[in-house]
Amino acid sequence: MSALIDFANKLLARVDIVEVVGEYVPLKRAGQNYRGLCPFHREKTPSFNVSPTKQIFHCFGCGVGGDAIRFIMRIEHLEWVDALKLLAQKHGIPLPEFERRTADKAIQDAKTKLYEVNKLACEFYAANLQKALKDPKHPATQYLAKRKINAELATRFSLGLAPTGWTDFTEAAKRAGFEPETVVGAGLAIRHSESGRVYDRFRNRIIFPICDSLGRPVAFGARVYAPDAAPDEPKYINSPETAIYRKGQVLYGLHLAKDSIVREGYALLMEGYLDVIRAHQFGFTHAVATCGTALTEEQGGTLKKLARRVLFAYDGDEAGQKAMLRGCEVLLEYELGIQVVVLPDPHDPDSYLVEYGTEPFRQLIAKSRDFFDFFLDRAIERFGSGTVAAKVECVQFLIPILQRVRNAVAQREYVRMAARRLDVDEAALLRQLRSKQKSSPQQLAKTLTHATSSEPRSECTLLKLVVEYENMRAWAFEHVVPDWLASSRVRKWFERCRTLHAEGRLLGWESLLRECSDDETDEDARFLREVAFMEGEPVDQLTSETLSSFLARLKRSFFERMVADYCSTLRHLYPEDPEGETWRKMVEELSEHHPALREALLLAQRTSVLRMLPNFGH
Ligand SMILES: [Zn+2]
Known part of the structure; x- marks a missing residue:
């Protein structure tokens, strides 16, 4: 591979990304860069930038970017090697002879090996779990019993159990004829950076195989279950990205759900493995999950091919709603109908189904709400709607959502709905929406709160x-x-x-x-x-003055944060003293003996972040 990477670097040094992109996207000079309409998401104002000096592209709207090869990969839907070949061909640069013959086949062979070793792992872990389930006292048996997962369900989803040893799977793979390199390449084992020893990635965990749409295991999620697990162990660990697995590419349970999704005409979108497993157990076989990440464009595209509607059944908590909002933004790009199944707090689909069963869940689905109506409610809940300021906040929250609605009729309908509920002027709301649409891509990116x-x-x-x-x-x-x-x-x-x-x-x-x-x-x-x-x-x-005022600003905001932290800790320690007399005295005493704290307090006072502090005159 390394000869290929050398060649790629040489190629990148010879081609000009502005020319490469320019063949597909009309670009206009804008300052040092070039700008155009992003070919990867629909937009009316250009937020797609290409830098001739840095030889990279970046879209502020959808966040994609990279070098010239990445651009070709995306726009031509090619694998990296094929994009490299196409780019070399276009520029009349011959691919080294030996690479051309072997690169394709070598990569294909390597991928086949990864599928095979993943299949072996899936069977290995599943057999190990079935063995454990024969012993009612085994902690894995007890864990699954507690989560109400029976042997049949475990088999349907190929659940497994990773043994406690350090090399159990690596050894099994070796016996089956796999090189340690392949096991590491599949993310199933890790090579220790110093000793060079190879050991299993998953140990003493319940294994959830993640399959592609054809049902081939491409990655694994692994959950702690043992009651004696160390408290600092992460609850879930997952396979890293490999040559056959990219995060955000697959939907959990899709291979089992796709027929039902087509039949029902909509997909039930959930957050966790257990939600999906439970839904299937209770007959909702059109349920899939994003597993941990926010819904990606790729997953949105997959759903679009199967159905016209998506029903979110996410947790009712803050994190769940945030993830849902981001998911809606993706699905709106695909003009999919979006509804929200409202679960009573603190339930998730898993716990709700266990407690209430099929029929009540079916009723929740029947009562699912249009997503915009749902977020309108959330906005009013959060900001209120009684005052002008609250109305403005609600509108600001809703506008980025409205902007994503492609269908003009639907958008107009939502505007009317919002105007009525918030009791604001519909024409003013429309004006606001249009003016925001003309705002610069950077501003837009900010309103959409990209991290x-x-x-x-x-x-x-x-x-x-x-x-x-x-x-x-x-x-x-x-x-x-x-x-x-x-x-x-x-x-x-x-x-x-x-x-x-x-x-x-x-x-x-x-x-x-x-x-x-x-x-x-x-x-x-x-x-x-x-x-x-x-x-x-x-x-x-940049003059030396701007630089030193810049430094002062950095320093000051650091001190402000430090003091604010300190004060909130003290307040936390003395909840019985809401007026803060105790900590006021302590701050005073401490600062007598602690010059750095004193300096921080003086700074904080001067910038009046914390007016409530006692006075520390010079
Ligand atoms: Zn874009």
Whole structure:
């Protein structure tokens, strides 16, 4: 493979991404970059950017991006090697002879091996569970009994049990003729970085095989079950991404549910493995789950091919509703009808079905609400609707949702519904909607609260300076203490830059992006591309004054956070003293002996974040 990667790097150095993209997307110059309408999501204002200097593209609307090969992969729906070949061909650059003959076959063979070893693992874990189930005292038997999962259900979903040993599966795979490399490549084992030893990834856990739509196991979710498990063990661990598995690509249970989804005309979308298993047990065989991640465009596309409607049956809690809102945004792009099954708090589909059974759940489905109506309720619940300010907040919450509604008739109907419920002027609401539609892609991205756009801008600017301006690095690494940065993501990459700089290694967007996962939904890669495309002041306009005021700002907000943390801890410690007399005295006493705290308090006071603090005159 490495010869192929060398070739890819040479190819990328020779082609111009503006030309490559320009063949598919009309681009217009915009400052240092080029801009056009994103070919990967529907939009009316361009938020798709291409940088000739950095040789990457990035869409602020849907978040996809990468180098020229990534672009070809996406737009031509090709695997990486095929995109590489196409790009080389287009530019008349011959693919090295030996690669052309072997690359395809080698990759195909490697994939076949991964499917085979996953199948073996699935059978291995399932047999191990069936053996354990014969012993009623086995903790796995007791766990499944507690979760009301019988042997038949376990078989239907190929549930398994990973043994407690360190190499049980790796050894079994070896006996079946698989190289350790294949087992590691499938994510079933891990190679220790120092000793080089290979050990099983999943140990002493209940195994949920995740299958593709053809029913081939491509990944595994593994849950702790043993009552004596260490409390800091993560509840679930999952397979990493492999050559045959990308997160957000498969829907859990789809291979068992697809016929029912077509027959029913809609899909029941849930959050967890157990929700789906339970739903199938009670006859709702059109249930699938996203398993842990927010619904992706790919999953939305899969659902669109099977059905015209999707019913969300998510947890009623805050996290569930947030995930549902993001899922709606995806499904609206596909013009799918969306409804919400409202589960009484604190139930999830699993617990509800266990407690009430089939008929009440069927009634909940029958009473499912239109998604917009549902979110309108949530907005009113959250912000109220009695005052002008509350109405404005509700409208602000609803507008990004309304914008995603493709169908003009439906959009108009929702606007009318919102205007009536909130008692606001319908024409004004429409105007607001249209004006927002014209807003810049960056603003739009912000209103849609993409995670990466929410990092503090000044901190992103700092990162940009460090990456793009070599002569700023020494200054930044000397003066900025990473702890001052509020955003953990900026801090992480700032520190990474510092390490690369200290080791005298190449530092640029390409080298940082190469450290991210290849996954297109990777939040770090997306964040880095956004900062790379962020427009800032040209560096020659930065005076020493702006730099030092910038530093002061960073420092101050760090102190403010520190003091606020400190105060809230104290308040927490003395709940019986709501006026804060006790902690006021303690702060006073402590600051006498602690110069750093005193400095922080003085700063905080000067910036009047915490007016309630006792006075600390000089
Ligand atoms: Zn896009």
